[in-house]
Amino acid sequence: MGININFKRFVEKSNSMFYVTSLKGEILYINDFGKSLLGITPDDINSGINVQSFYLFSEDRADFIQDLQKGEIIQEHEIRLINSYGKKIIGHEQSYIVPRSSGVDLVYGSVNDISDFIELNLNTARLNLELADINQKLQDAYTSMAQQEKMATIGELAAGVAHEINNPLGFIISNTNSVGRYIKILTEIFTKIKKTYNINAVEGIDQLEFILTDLGEVLKENKDGLRRIATITDSLKRFSRMGDENNKSNFDLNQAIKDTLTIAKTQYKYIADIELNLGDIPPVFCNGDSINQVLLNLIVNAAHAIDSLDPKERGLISIQTSVKDADVVFQVTDSGSGISDSIKNKIFDPFFTTKEVGKGTGLGLSLCYDIIVQKHGGKIWVENSSQGGAIFSFTLPGGNYGK
Amino acid sequence: MELVLHEEIEYNGLFLNIEEFTDIKVLVHLKGRLETANSIHFLKFIIDLVDFSSVGCELILNMKELYYVSSTGIGAFTTILVNCKKKNMNLFMKDMQPKVKDILELLGFISFFKLI
Numbered sequence: 113m114g115i116n117i118n119f120k121r122f123v124e125k126s127n128s129m130f131y132v133t134s135l136k137g138e139i140l141y142i143n144d145f146g147k148s149l150l151g152i153t154p155d156d157i158n159s160g161i162n163v164q165s166f167y168l169f170s171e172d173r174a175d176f177i178q179d180l181q182k183g184e185i186i187q188e189h190e191i192r193l194i195n196s197y198g199k200k201i202i203g204h205e206q207s208y209i210v211p212r213s214s215g216v217d218l219v220y221g222s223v224n225d226i227s228d229f230i231e232l233n234l235n236t237a238r239l240n241l242e243l244a245d246i247n248q249k250l251q252d253a254y255t256s257m258a259q260q261e262k263m264a265t266i267g268e269l270a271a272g273v274a275h276e277i278n279n280p281l282g283f284i285i286s287n288t289n290s291v292g293r294y295i296k297i298l299t300e301i302f303t304k305i306k307k308t309y310n311i312n313a314v315e316g317i318d319q320l321e322f323i324l325t326d327l328g329e330v331l332k333e334n335k336d337g338l339r340r341i342a343t344i345t346d347s348l349k350r351f352s353r354m355g356d357e358n359n360k361s362n363f364d365l366n367q368a369i370k371d372t373l374t375i376a377k378t379q380y381k382y383i384a385d386i387e388l389n390l391g392d393i394p395p396v397f398c399n400g401d402s403i404n405q406v407l408l409n410l411i412v413n414a415a416h417a418i419d420s421l422d423p424k425e426r427g428l429i430s431i432q433t434s435v436k437d438a439d440v441v442f443q444v445t446d447s448g449s450g451i452s453d454s455i456k457n458k459i460f461d462p463f464f465t466t467k468e469v470g471k472g473t474g475l476g477l478s479l480c481y482d483i484i485v486q487k488h489g490g491k492i493w494v495e496n497s498s499q500g501g502a503i504f505s506f507t508l509p510g511g512n513y514g515k
Numbered sequence: 516m517e518l519v520l521h522e523e524i525e526y527n528g529l530f531l532n533i534e535e536f537t538d539i540k541v542l543v544h545l546k547g548r549l550e551t552a553n554s555i556h557f558l559k560f561i562i563d564l565v566d567f568s569s570v571g572c573e574l575i576l577n578m579k580e581l582y583y584v585s586s587t588g589i590g591a592f593t594t595i596l597v598n599c600k601k602k603n604m605n606l607f608m609k610d611m612q613p614k615v616k617d618i619l620e621l622l623g624f625i626s627f628f629k630l631i
């Protein structure tokens with residue numbers, strides 16, 4: 113008997129909610145803690161208040177009863193409640209069904225309020241998530257700083273090398289042109305001599321004739337090679353901090369895209385169709401020549417990517433411009449095979465190329481990086497599209513036009 | 516952990532099934548209830564899977580048949596998300612039940628997850 117009375121006292125005074133309800137949910141007994149947790153008065157109980165009204169998600173109750181009726185003695189689970197003051201409560205509930213011969217089964221249960229505990233735990237989880245995000249950002253910032261540093265050093269080096277090469281290159285080109293003129297003169301004189309004198313008997317005369325023709329060919333090849341070297345040194349020179357990069361003005365990016373497409377037509381017309389989605393963007397304050405070069409590099413790269421598909425198929429290059437948070441955004445998407453993770457962080461490095469020798473210098477994207485990031489304070493990055501091709505994007509800070 | 520495709524594994528009322536596993540995409544089907552009794556098993560299962568997956572791939576949890584998620588389940592999801600981020604993997608939750616969405620919303624977690 114004593115146990116029963118003491119146990120009743122324990123239940124009354126406990127810091128858990130204890131209750132008895134009918135299956136339908138009418139509250140038949142609830143201890144003091146339960147009353148204050150749910151915010152109910154003795155009047156509420158007399159008027160037959162139903163637990164269903166304290167469920168945060170009304171279907172939870174039906175699911176719970178279904179579980180109870182599966183017949184296990186005690187069901188443990190998390191219960192989500194809302195009390196009469198609107199406070200949301202998460203509790204740990206243990207309950208069981210007491211079948212009665214009258215046919216009116218009762219539910220006995222206890223609920224521990226674990227809201228604070230859960231809030232703490234979830235707060236930790238949330239902090240962890242935020243930490244992971246911050247970590248990611250730090251890593252990105254570090255990568256981009258490392259890249260900028262590398263570019264600065266290589267930029268100086270490249271400018272120096274370009275300068276050194278340019279001087280001898282200058283006189284080699286001019287000398288080569290002279291040699292060309294000399295050969296022309298020699299050939300003319302030789303033709304006259306042949307007409308005027310009978311020199312066929314001279315030993316080796318066939319060879320001389322051959323040499324004169326071949327010299328022209330050899331020279332043409334040399335000129336080709338020289339032109340290629342000149343292109344490279346020109347690109348290298350652009351790394352230099354000086355130059356006309358400070359010559360900035362308001363620039364119509366959309367118009368520049370159209371111009372570049374006209375200039376580059378031979379590069380893509382047999383390879384891909386062009387889709388233009390040019391947004392309503394403000395003028396960008398920048399160095400137009402450099403930005404034109406960026407556009408050209410990206411478009412030519414896109415065409416090359418499509419051209420190297422195996423088997424070959426005609427592709428699509430879509431170009432988009434838009435405004436985001438006061439930045440002007442350019443995006444070019446191609447239907448090539450995209451960029452694999454293994455080379456993703458190398459493609460902006462100078463001289464990185466997967467193209468065969470002589471076809472690519474590997475300077476295109478590093479120039480783009482230099483122009484967009486170093487010279488204009490923008491961003492440039494690459495992603496793969498869901499179709500598998502590459503998406504190159506850059507932003508240029510807007511809002512400083514006219515400065 | 517050995518990787519078995521298309522075979523349902525049960526942990527106390529939670530059924531897991533790896534439906535796809537490639538270099539770019541890992542798809543797991545979740546069925547039943549995710550609660551205190553099985554959150555730890557679930558967490559271990561997915562973390563092992565993340566370990567196995569390629570860097571940068573996407574992990575899709577198909578939650579069409581997941582009817583209940585307790586707070587421990589949400590804790591498991593966030594731990595999984597942190598692990599995915601470390602591997603530069605994208606986590607997507609597919610076809611989430613409205614009830615499950617409600618609880619994620621209530622506890623202020625919905626914005627962390629990408630629902631598809």
Ligand SMILES: Nc1ncnc2c1ncn2[C@@H]1O[C@H](COP(=O)(O)OP(=O)(O)OP(=O)(O)O)[C@@H](O)[C@H]1O
Nearest residue numbers: 413414417459465466467472473474475476477502
């Ligand atoms: N749209 C693209 N799709 C796939 N890969 C690309 C794309 N653009 C660039 N790449 C890769 O990045 C590498 C570097 O590009 P970058 O423009 O710097 O040099 P390149 O095109 O090889 O040579 P260059 O531009 O000097 O002719 C390319 O060799 C290629 O592997």
Ligand SMILES: [Mg+2]
Nearest residue numbers: 409413476477
């Ligand atoms: Mg290029």
